[in-house]
Amino acid sequence: MRVKTGVPGLDELLGGGLPRGSCTLLSGKCGTGKTILAMQYIVKGITDYGEPGVFVSFEREPEALCEDAKGFGWHLKLLENQKNLELMGDSLDRITSFGKKVGANGENMITEIVEVVREKEAERLALDGLAQFSAMFPNPLAFRSGLARMQRELGKLGCTSVWTSEVDEGKEGLGRLGVEEYVADGVIVLCYERGGLTRNRTLEVRKMRRTGHSNHLSFFEISEGGIRIVKPGENGPPKKRVQGE
Ligand SMILES: Nc1ncnc2c1ncn2[C@@H]1O[C@H](COP(=O)(O)OP(=O)(O)OP(=O)(O)O)[C@@H](O)[C@H]1O
Numbered sequence: 001m002r003v004k005t006g007v008p009g010l011d012e013l014l015g016g017g018l019p020r021g022s023c024t025l026l027s028g029k030c031g032t033g034k035t036i037l038a039m040q041y042i043v044k045g046i047t048d049y050g051e052p053g054v055f056v057s058f059e060r061e062p063e064a065l066c067e068d069a070k071g072f073g074w075h076l077k078l079l080e081n082q083k084n085l086e087l088m089g090d091s092l093d094r095i096t097s098f099g100k101k102v103g104a105n106g107e108n109m110i111t112e113i114v115e116v117v118r119e120k121e122a123e124r125l126a127l128d129g130l131a132q133f134s135a136m137f138p139n140p141l142a143f144r145s146g147l148a149r150m151q152r153e154l155g156k157l158g159c160t161s162v163w164t165s166e167v168d169e170g171k172e173g174l175g176r177l178g179v180e181e182y183v184a185d186g187v188i189v190l191c192y193e194r195g196g197l198t199r200n201r202t203l204e205v206r207k208m209r210r211t212g213h214s215n216h217l218s219f220f221e222i223s224e225g226g227i228r229i230v231k232p233g234e235n236g237p238p239k240k241r242v243q244g245e
């Protein structure tokens, strides 16, 4: 069973969509489109496929997320009011200081997230900001085993998740701690690379357990409607000048 991503052209690269119950890392440097893709997955899941979703951010508060999403015509408040969407989150400093106050940690947070997914009967979950989330764990091994537990529990619930993970500029690797890409069932790498005077957005399915997938880079674009894959043979990626060049 496949879960449609809601990103035009992406399901074809994944052999039909994300395997149900799997978790996929969206990996990339800053500004590569991770948050937009994660949000599009949740919003389109609700509006196009009738699948309730939970969006957890470790960077932005729900009000700010709602404002960001409006730029793409996605009305998160409305989806929340219809009980199809649960927005959770805050900036990390506020999460951690609240966590300290109530004695909560990363493990409690996972329990809470899984509980919300269960209660809402959510079929989709997006977790935005794994690097920040990792700060709630005492060490990389604890983070890795926490992610593995979450993966297992979400899988049992049949909830299909995407987790965004930042890669630092100038660094190799698929996640900041070097553990998340091993736990995740799939990894999609987003890039915004310079070629001459322009930058091109590309996406690559780097890993996807239990399925064959595309083995080439695809151009994609971000516009008012969100993200879409540019088909081979379309007039190449949109050329945009990089400011300051
Ligand atoms: N309406 C739009 N039209 C075209 N491009 C847009 C639009 N809105 C945002 N973008 C592009 O998307 C980028 C931001 O994408 P997003 O926030 O998903 O990145 P990110 O990978 O989550 O970054 P970070 O790691 O900093 O959180 C912007 O820098 C801009 O280039």
Ligand SMILES: [Mg+2]
Residues within 6 Å of the ligand: 034, 035, 036
């Ligand atoms: Mg982001």
